[in-house]
Amino acid sequence: MPTAGHSLDRLVHGLDVHSPLTAGDRQLVREVPHAVREVDPHAYLVREGDAPGICSVLITGFAYRHRSTGDGNRQILSIHIPGDAVDLQHLYLEEADHSVQMLTRGTLAVIARTDFEALAEASLTLRRAIVVAMLVEASIFREWIVNVGRRDARTRLAHLLCELAVRQRAQGLADDNSYDLPMTLEHLADATGLTPVHVSRTLKLLEDDGLLLRSKRRMSFPDWRRLCRSADFTYRFLHLEPHSAEMQR
């Protein structure tokens, strides 16, 4: 039996951010059988083509979804932070259509598919929360289509930085206007449909404009409001509960 309780609190919070849980639901989640697993940077959590059998929840560390084109170009599809249940997009499908990989070292809570399904069947509000978590992810995918399809490089990158800031705040993982971004230029390029070279130049532009401050991997935002405007960033697509959205500044 793993150390029950507090590692799954991350999942409780991750669901609660979008759809409020009852006290009973929280308890049900905390009691789910699960294993805690340490994973290295670059470890694959899912590989395209896999038949999904587990549901992993990120407890610490970052992960990302990606898929490659036939000629070997990678496109990153989303970034995941602690609290995200990384397998929701696969669990009910026959085979994975994309891969999920760790960005950093991290820890997972791993729940067996059957246990997860039992959890979903145990409560209507919990089931609802799980569906909402899936749908919010889909909303973020849609926002990425817009980002990559209709915004210029500068706006695109700023938008990505905003999204990660707000999601981390909502999860209580960042309190001021800064966070550590464990993505290389190549990751950023593959997330925005650009090249690493152009990402480098564009981040420099944002810095020169006083919208971004970098030291090592730490990103901070001297003028959050202006950054949001410059990023064409609005909160709606994240579907945060009002109490989480208060973390907006």
Place this chain on the structure above:
Amino acid sequence: MPTAGHSLDRLVHGLDVHSPLTAGDRQLVREVPHAVREVDPHAYLVREGDAPGICSVLITGFAYRHRSTGDGNRQILSIHIPGDAVDLQHLYLEEADHSVQMLTRGTLAVIARTDFEALAEASLTLRRAIVVAMLVEASIFREWIVNVGRRDARTRLAHLLCELAVRQRAQGLADDNSYDLPMTLEHLADATGLTPVHVSRTLKLLEDDGLLLRSKRRMSFPDWRRLCRSADFTYRFLHLEPHSAEMQR
């Protein structure tokens, strides 16, 4: 009471394509209370910001999801064909993050939110099929991120044409290698993150290469295999059931 039975057969088929239904499920779906509504081209089914109260199923006609950037650029997020339940992405969220609009004249089966939820609660396999339909949509969103982020104009357009062909075949709406595409150059441009001018030139390229034949709005594909290769198109992301996937050629 509406003409029960065969208008909702479209929905039955739309769910069954991805996740097989039991005979009981089919009957449950057919018996759902619903209204049949005729809609004009360009009619809005959902507007960004709306609180969703109904679930519309496309019976005839085409629709599309879209969202606009702050500076007024539109991005189309998906195209919908008969059998698609157009509100699944909203129904469990507080407010719509994007709009859904008719591309053509059409008819809808409109189900009240509460009736739809009751349907979902009535059967485990049906609930599963609804979740799968949501997740397949999300998979298509992901494919669009890849398309717009990492493929050139020619591949992008070819990919879109392939997707629409296969989805229509799986729904039994097209049997040979052709279909009527009710999208203008502007629609195609907004779906692929290009400009109408460049879409025009690029379609011409596809025609010159013998991959596409256009007369009026009818698209046909003289060499389907080669088109798929040229489009970097694979079937995995559509998650079709084997019996639907047989319609592949």
Place this chain on the structure above:
DNA sequence: CGTACGTTTGATCTTTCTCAATAATGGTGG
């Protein structure tokens, strides 16, 4: 038959990519 809408084509401009060289950073073993 005229008007609105959609499409095609040409010429030019801009953003982003590509190729290439150099500089910084971070982790590792001595």
Place this chain on the structure above:
DNA sequence: CCACCATTATTGAGAAAGATCAAACGTACG
């Protein structure tokens, strides 16, 4: 603690894909 190597980041110059502007041409429909 330092030196080394691999990885990541920056910068420059030239090339290319796609955007923009503008005009002409088709087509559908009242």
